[in-house]
Amino acid sequence: MNFDLSEEQQVIADLAAQLFGDLATTERVKAAEQGDGIDRELWASIAEAGLLALSLPESAGGSGMGLVELCLVAQQIGRTVAPVPFTSTTVAAMTLAEHGVGTDLLPGVADGSVILASALAETGANDPLAPSVIATRSGDGAVRLVGEKPAVPALPLATAVLVPAMLDGATILALVDLSTATAGVEITPLKTTSRESQGHLTLDVDVPASHVIDDDAALEQLFLRSIAALSAVQLGVGEGSVAMAAEHVSNRQQFGRPLSAFQAVSQRAADAYIFNEAIRSTVYNAAWQLENEPGDKARADTLAAAYWSSEGTEKVVLAAQHLHGGVGADIEYPVHRYFQWGMQNATALGTATSHLVRLGDQLATR
Numbered sequence: 001m002n003f004d005l006s007e008e009q010q011v012i013a014d015l016a017a018q019l020f021g022d023l024a025t026t027e028r029v030k031a032a033e034q035g036d037g038i039d040r041e042l043w044a045s046i047a048e049a050g051l052l053a054l055s056l057p058e059s060a061g062g063s064g065m066g067l068v069e070l071c072l073v074a075q076q077i078g079r080t081v082a083p084v085p086f087t088s089t090t091v092a093a094m095t096l097a098e099h100g101v102g103t104d105l106l107p108g109v110a111d112g113s114v115i116l117a118s119a120l121a122e123t124g125a126n127d128p129l130a131p132s133v134i135a136t137r138s139g140d141g142a143v144r145l146v147g148e149k150p151a152v153p154a155l156p157l158a159t160a161v162l163v164p165a166m167l168d169g170a171t172i173l174a175l176v177d178l179s180t181a182t183a184g185v186e187i188t189p190l191k192t193t194s195r196e197s198q199g200h201l202t203l204d205v206d207v208p209a210s211h212v213i214d215d216d217a218a219l220e221q222l223f224l225r226s227i228a229a230l231s232a233v234q235l236g237v238g239e240g241s242v243a244m245a246a247e248h249v250s251n252r253q254q255f256g257r258p259l260s261a262f263q264a265v266s267q268r269a270a271d272a273y274i275f276n277e278a279i280r281s282t283v284y285n286a287a288w289q290l291e292n293e294p295g296d297k298a299r300a301d302t303l304a305a306a307y308w309s310s311e312g313t314e315k316v317v318l319a320a321q322h323l324h325g326g327v328g329a330d331i332e333y334p335v336h337r338y339f340q341w342g343m344q345n346a347t348a349l350g351t352a353t354s355h356l357v358r359l360g361d362q363l364a365t366r
Contacts, residue, residue: 003284005072012054012069016076019049024080026334032083037197038157043084046073047112052086055094060106066291067094067225071232071283078236079243081337085115085154085197087229092116092162095173095222099213102175105160117158119149119201120226126350128164128223133203135165135172141209143167145174148202151348155199156189163203164219173213173222176205194337194344224290224302227349231283231309234345238276238313241320241338245269248324248335265323272319275312282308296362303359309345310352317342 005013023042032039046052054069056062063069074087093109093116096102108114120128133147145165155161159179165172176185184205190198246269249259259265282305289298317339321328324335346352 003281009069009072012051012065013072013076015049016051016073017079019045019051020076020080020082024077024082029081029083029337033195036157037083037195038085039083042082043112046084046086047110052090052112053110055090056106056110057097060097060103061110062097062106067228067287068284068291070094070229071287074229074232075236075239075283078233078238078341079240081194081237081240081341083196085117085157087226087233088118088154088158089114089116091222091225091229092118094225095162095213095218096175099173099215099218101173101211101213102160108159114159115154115157117152117154117161118222118226119152119155119161119163120223120349121149121151123148123150126347126354128226128349129171129220131164131166131171131219133163133165135167135174137167138206141212142206143172143174143209143212144206145176145203148200150200151190151192151198152201153196153198153348155187155201156197161201162222163201164222167214170216171219172215173218174207175211175213176203176207177211192344194340196344220299221294223349224299227306227355228283228286228290228302230345230348231279231286231305234309234313234342235276235279235283237338237342237345238272238279238316241317241335241342242269242272242276244335244338245272245320245323248327252325259323268319268323272316275308275316279305279308279312296366300359300362303355303362306350306355307352307359310347310350310355313342314346314352 028039051073053062054065058064070090077086105114133145135143135145138144161176163174163176186202188200192198249265252259286302286305289301321339327333328335
């Protein structure tokens with residue numbers, strides 16, 4: 001695979017880096033965390049810059065690009081730990097656009113007035129491909145959803161949520177409209193490690209046929225794209241934490257020399273850098289494969305990226321904290337935020353072990 005970005009992709013990467021670097025300041029991140037978990041001014045700026053519409057079709061006001069471009073933006077969100085529901089909204093919007101469901105929401109996604117969520121996480125073993133929500137036919141193609149979904153990112157902020165469910169032994173995706181108070185839908189806001197806006201979803205509600213994606217392959221597609229995007233966020237988290245650690249050990253003096261001059265310090269930082277590079281190569285390989293050659297190889301490559309971004313980023317953010325010494329233990333110091341994000345994201349859609357088990361099962365059946 002050629003990992004060089006096209007001229008258009010480089011422009012997107014540079015724009016995202018400049019926008020988040022300028023606007024996602026520590027002060028504004030703290031303010032969003034103390035509020036409802038979103039920097040709305042930053043969200044509006046992302047929409048104005050066209051970043052929310054990158055992967056939407058042109059018919060919906062989008063740019064018609066794909067997952068690689070989406071991941072370029074997600075990476076910068078992780079690098080600045082920016083409190084915006086970008087990945088949940090854009091990945092869900094791609095699914096809706098491809099299946100022709102909820103297309104009336106897509107212009108709102110592009111202009112930032114609509115936030116979408118995907119209820120992928122499960123209780124227990126957290127297997128997103130084995131939904132616990134049960135769907136039954138309720139006439140005219142409509143379905144009734146009954147069940148609960150834990151830790152849904154951006155749920156308290158969302159206009160609508162994609163809910164996986166089991167229907168007659170197969171999986172479906174149902175789009176539940178949250179824009180009006182709906183009987184049978186209960187949202188319980190959650191406090192999270194990373195201070196991300198999340199909610200617990202309880203359902204006993206009818207969904208019209210027009211909002212049902214009755215395709216057994218749609219859930220896996222949504223899951224793989226979601227973990228690719230989340231892995232890109234993790235890449236940025238690792239990069240941001242290493243950058244802070246590098247600055248700290250270069251400026252902090254000990255015994256008349258900067259900490260970076262000590263071999264143990266430089267080796268720890270180098271290990272973290274190499275982890276980040278491994279994550280980078282697997283993430284963008286996975287994104288490209290999913291976009292251009294979907295199938296068994298794309299699935300395997302995405303699971304490999306998920307493993308590296310879970311296992312690798314945990315090691316990177318822990319190293320960055322250690323390299324900060326006592327300062328790294330201060331939960332108000334910015335580097336701690338990278339630790340919180342990295343550790344929470346590492347288990348959001350399965351653990352490193354669960355991704356390896358899934359990958360091993362696939363390879364064993366080839």
